[in-house]
């Protein structure tokens with residue numbers, strides 16, 4: 001692939017590659033940020049297929065297995081995947097969060113070691129940030145990694161770790177200095193999930209699936225070369241990761257949203273006044289979000305607004321869709337799954353309340369929330 005291929009030419013090639021992969025049965029249907037266990041085999045195949053055909057890691061350097069193109073080409077890839085409704089990558093945790101963090105903060109050795117195997121799906125990643133007592137208040141995390149010569153000894157517990165039951169590596173935040181203020185004294189590790197002392201317990205969700213897990217650490221020895229960035233500087237590394245997580249799908253998200261809204265509008269026939277009004281409100285909110293993302297997509301200031309609008313819209317859509325289907329929605333259908341899944345989207349990646357706080361403080365300039373723990 002030539003390094004300077006024009007975006008429109010790249011778009012044509014991407015669309016053709018995806019179309020052929022759908023026809024040959026190699027592509028995997030879109031599923032969002034987290035790989036659902038039911039699509040594990042298909043998604044693994046699709047990631048490997050993309051790598052082998054040189055269609056993985058669009059904007060990652062060629063020396064690490066990527067295509068060596070630019071971020072706008074990656075946006076085009078995501079857009080074409082959204083149009084065709086196929087997954088743009090195996091999972092967000094690896095192909096975006098871990099991968100971009102290593103590209104930004106990794107040593108040359110870490111880039112060589114992790115990036116190509118991630119694109120080739122030999123390493124599936126999970127994200128080990130949240131703990132039972134540290135979610136919204138992530139800086140309150142208690143899992144400790146105590147320096148001991150050329151290793152760190154890890155003890156503690158993580159929770160809600162998506163895909164941890166499949167993962168070979170995890171991006172981990174752990175406290176390395178208890179005497180520092182809570183945002184300091186945290187380090188960021190690339191954790192080998194096969195190390196002795198790690199126990200992964202999948203959590204059964206109300207959808208019936210187990211997408212996320214509890215992960216326990218009991219005297220796990222982490223080699224010091226798995227530290228990403230400097231010791232005690234993990235908060236900065238993690239904040240960039242969270243920005244990637246909340247940045248969302250940008251223009252590809254707009255395409256998916258437009259498709260969802262069109263489908264809703266087309267499927268809704270013979271509605272009573274109350275349901276027609278609910279539908280109209282949702283379609284209007286969807287249009288507003290679409291316009292916002294078209295105008296300001298990629299602007300970090302707008303990320304919490306888009307995240308809030310998107311997860312609340314998804315929740316209300318799921319409620320309305322199920323009420324349009326009536327009792328059938330309680331049976332096994334896509335709308336049942338969406339109904340049961342959508343509350344989680346108001347929590348994952350930062351809850352709606354937290355997005356409102358961020359909007360209040362950073363965009364509207366309101367006084368800062370009281371922080372009882374500080």
Ligand SMILES: Cc1cc2nc3c(=O)[nH]c(=O)nc-3n(C[C@H](O)[C@H](O)[C@H](O)COP(=O)(O)OP(=O)(O)OC[C@H]3O[C@@H](n4cnc5c(N)ncnc54)[C@H](O)[C@@H]3O)c2cc1C
Nearest residue numbers: 127128129130135136160161162344347348349350351353
């Ligand atoms: C589907 C899903 C996948 C996830 N995947 C991962 C993963 O892979 N890795 C990972 O590390 N984590 C993951 N998480 C965890 C997620 O990041 C946390 O659930 C989230 O940050 C909220 O933290 P918490 O659950 O501890 O809730 P808490 O922080 O305890 O919050 C409980 C309630 O209080 C509200 N609240 C808290 N603080 C404030 C405040 N200051 N002002 C107003 N309201 C407040 C919250 O909005 C929430 O309603 C996932 C979560 C979900 C739902």
